[in-house]
Amino acid sequence: MFKSTDCQSSQEIIILDPYWNEETVGQLRTKGRENSLACPVCKQPVHVRAGEKNRWHFAHKDLSNCPLKYESPNILQARSILYKWLKSKHGDSVTIEKHFPGSDLPRPLDCYVEISETQKFGYWILEKGVRSRFPIEMALSELNIANTWVFLSTMLKVDQERTDSAHLSPTEREFTYSSEYNQIYSSSDQALNYLNIENNLVTTLRGLYCIHSPQQFRFCEQLIDELPNMLVSPKTGELVHPGEHEKLLELQENDRLEQQREEELKIRLQEQAREQQQARQLEWECERERLLTQKEQVKIKTKFSVPDVQKEQQRDAIKQPVTSGLEPHYLCSVCGISTVTWTMLDTGKNTCICSRECLRTLQGRG
Numbered sequence: 001m002f003k004s005t006d007c008q009s010s011q012e013i014i015i016l017d018p019y020w021n022e023e024t025v026g027q028l029r030t031k032g033r034e035n036s037l038a039c040p041v042c043k044q045p046v047h048v049r050a051g052e053k054n055r056w057h058f059a060h061k062d063l064s065n066c067p068l069k070y071e072s073p074n075i076l077q078a079r080s081i082l083y084k085w086l087k088s089k090h091g092d093s094v095t096i097e098k099h100f101p102g103s104d105l106p107r108p109l110d111c112y113v114e115i116s117e118t119q120k121f122g123y124w125i126l127e128k129g130v131r132s133r134f135p136i137e138m139a140l141s142e143l144n145i146a147n148t149w150v151f152l153s154t155m156l157k158v159d160q161e162r163t164d165s166a167h168l169s170p171t172e173r174e175f176t177y178s179s180e181y182n183q184i185y186s187s188s189d190q191a192l193n194y195l196n197i198e199n200n201l202v203t204t205l206r207g208l209y210c211i212h213s214p215q216q217f218r219f220c221e222q223l224i225d226e227l228p229n230m231l232v233s234p235k236t237g238e239l240v241h242p243g244e245h246e247k248l249l250e251l252q253e254n255d256r257l258e259q260q261r262e263e264e265l266k267i268r269l270q271e272q273a274r275e276q277q278q279a280r281q282l283e284w285e286c287e288r289e290r291l292l293t294q295k296e297q298v299k300i301k302t303k304f305s306v307p308d309v310q311k312e313q314q315r316d317a318i319k320q321p322v323t324s325g326l327e328p329h330y331l332c333s334v335c336g337i338s339t340v341t342w343t344m345l346d347t348g349k350n351t352c353i354c355s356r357e358c359l360r361t362l363q364g365r366g
Helices: 025-033 073-093 134-142 170-174 180-184 244-305 308-319 356-365
Strands: 003-006 012-014 046-049 057-060 094-098 109-116 119-126 146-152 165-167 191-196 201-206 209-212 216-218 221-226 330-332 344-346 351-353
Touching (some): 003 094, 012 094, 025 046, 073 094, 134 146, 180 201
Parallel strands (some): 146 191, 330 351
Antiparallel strands (some): 003 012, 046 057, 094 109
């Protein structure tokens, strides 16, 4: 591990910091011999390993029960590389092997950046599989920390025949992450990061999607850049390759302009529809007014233009009894008039006596 605690001052000491060199490391050796340096996690004494071959670090004096006791040299190397890079970006806001007492994290974060209460970034390095990301993510979420997963490049297995695909382990499949930068290359929102500790190269696979279940995944873009040239997302702390931020801004601007054009078109269509509706309303009102005018003219013409003879005929027609036209007509045996109005009827002869006058005439004859 690279961090210890000064038992006298409670100050955290990171042996990777520039202050510690051949001239000053003797202070740490002395404190180690005096048991004045302790592990921040288990509080057991540690001493300094500051030789010429291996990277300087702290080691436990006994086999205590500590999650940092048996760490992989590859993880230590990747952690030191990542820490120095983050220090160049965020300075004193960065620490290493950040321990959160009382949390459910199985071990400290490899690197941690705390810019403000709302900007907390964690970095978790993976060399092999883990059982589940859920407990880790839950603990980080409770701490309000946005985490970035970094795999060692030894885990990256690109297909030899189809070089645009890779075989992902269960852990890699589970730890793919969403990123706004994925939309630059694909609609598939999954990505993975790999760090090569031999040459400090960062490989990011963007736009991952499964093409052969369960482990073969195609990637829409494979980005490879040196770690010193990488950027840090101010939103999530994720690793961003050179040029990606500019491409994202350009894409977002194009999307904004396209959305603006769509909104303008929508407004124009709504205005056209409104104008057409107003035109139809005006046309309907004009037609209604014309019909009403015609109706009034007909009323006036009827009132003042009908001849008196026609009026007399209309009044006579009203006075006449209305017949259905279906009643049988009978011939009067006295006057010879065919009528439907009769006084006496002889159905055997189909004759009638049409009026009382005819009846008196018939009686006078008799």
